Amino acid sequence: MIGWWIGDIVLLAVVVPVVVYLLRNVLDAVNGIVPSVERIAKAADAASRDLDAAPLLLRTREQVTETVSVVAGYGGSLDQIVDDA
């Protein structure tokens, strides 16, 4: 009978606090990760929206090509008009 009581005391005084301590730390760690993940999700969403203008680079490329070709034509004309140094 004394052994049973010793087992009860050990269970209530040692095992239960250790279990509570360990599980509480696990839960705190998980709860600490949640806000970080939510911030990451918001940042990724905002970054994705910031890049909505990226397809406009295709138009920029076309315009740069047109501009350089115009400059090349103008340079060719200027080469004919102005004498060399």
Place this chain on the structure above:
Amino acid sequence: MPAAGVVMIVAVLVIVGVLVYYLVSTIAGLRRITAGLEEAIAGVGGIIAKTTPVNEVVTDINAQLDAGVDLLEGLLVKKAGAADALGLIDGCYPGAGAAGLRRFPDAKASGAPRIGEVYTKGTLTLARLGREAPIAAASPDGPALRDNVFGSSAARALYPEQRQQRPGRMPRSPVIGTDAPAQYEPADEPGVRRRMPAGTTTAEGG
């Protein structure tokens, strides 16, 4: 059942209850993490999809711009010479001459003549187009020929010599005002003379 057995059962039940509470809370937290990670993955996927063509497009734009820069540098050096080209660039964009020319790295060694400090841009263009003179050769390192903000006397030398050096031989400009030696006849109405000068006919008078 002995009392000790009952206490044991109660203790086990307490432990199981604590386990259930904390494990369920942990599961809920992990599910929130999973949902957040799925959102993050979707956002990152969007970023990847939108940035996929950027490298190719920017590389192409840079290649086009490089070609344009090479063309303009080559034209400038061909028309003005390497040293004057640097001076022209530095005159238009102060400080840019220090970077030199990409296709002509040797031009940087001689230093950029202070063309923009000596001449105005318009004078520079006229000099280049009209005289074909190496305009910076005379004073690449000496003092400035004129104050580029207020002075203009040095720029006069670029105009015909007679008007600048011997202005006394040029006819005077007409004097106007109340003390002018030749006064115009006052008119009754603005723009209408009282009488026309001799030998002049009007449309009405024939």
